[in-house]
Amino acid sequence: MEKEQFSIRRPGMIGEEKFRQYAVLIPLIRISGVNYLLFEKRSNELKRQPGEVCFPGGKLEAGESIQECAVRETVEELMVLPQQIEVMGPGDIYLSPFNLMIHPFIGVISDYHDTFSRDEVEEVIKIPLDFFRSQEPERFVSKLISEPPEDFPYEWIPGGVKYPWAKGTYDVLFYKYEDWIIWGMTAQIVKSAVKLMEEYHLIP
Structure with a gap:
């Protein structure tokens, strides 16, 4: 590394090595002129x-890119061919407070015939994209509380055992469509992806 490269480096993420890395495809399909997720x-x-x-x-495997991971898993789980998948681009990364990092990609699957691997998938679900365009998810706030280990060296910090630990929250989202519940990380990824589709005019 040279000093001149520092000003243009892409910043890393402190503690990134502790996150389990996953990639997902957000598949769009078109049926009779209607777009579905x-x-x-x-x-x-x-x-x-x-x-x-x-x-x-x-989960990301050694030697593959995050996009390759998303396509590979989709091929395996939905039993489609790689050439049926058109990846339009990356969604926004989801960081879970539980050491998960999810890399979504928005893509279109063409000529899909409801195939899937029964080893991993019980059934596939098609929900009109317009439902998510018009429907805000229900939101619940969950608390995050710091709980140091029993051997924590309180004597090393100001205030000791009375140290005022910061508290955090994270949103838990729910979409309800007919008998289906889309919630948690998937709901967060849906909300973000639909916003990107609108912003970048990805879908007519």
């Missing part, structure tokens, strides 16, 4: 988040 209901046999409604995606 395509979701999955995760198999009840999965250990993590069984039965949850989500987008296709998964």
Whole structure:
């Protein structure tokens, strides 16, 4: 590294190595002239988040880019070909307070015929994009509280055991469409992605 490169470096993120990195595709499909967002209901046999409604995606593997990860997972979970997927671009990164970093990509799946892998997916769910354009999610605020370990060296900090730890919050969002609930991280990603689609005129 040279000193001259410092002024143009892309800043890293302190503590990024502690985040588990995932990528998801936000799939758009078009049926009879109507745009839909395509979701999955995760198999009840999965250990993590069984039965949850989500987008296709998964954990970043060594040697692949985050976009390659999103496409690979979509191919595996929805049983489509890579050439059926047109990635339009990246969404905004979602940082979970629980050490998860989600990299979304907005894309279009063409010629989709309701295929999916039953090992990971119980069923696919199509929700009109216009629903999310017109519907604000319900919002609930959850508290985050610092809880130091039992061997924390309170004698090293001003105030000791009475130190006024900062408290935080994070929003938990819910969309309700017919019998489906889209909530949590997926709802946050939906809200952000729909805003980007409007801002950049991605969808007519």
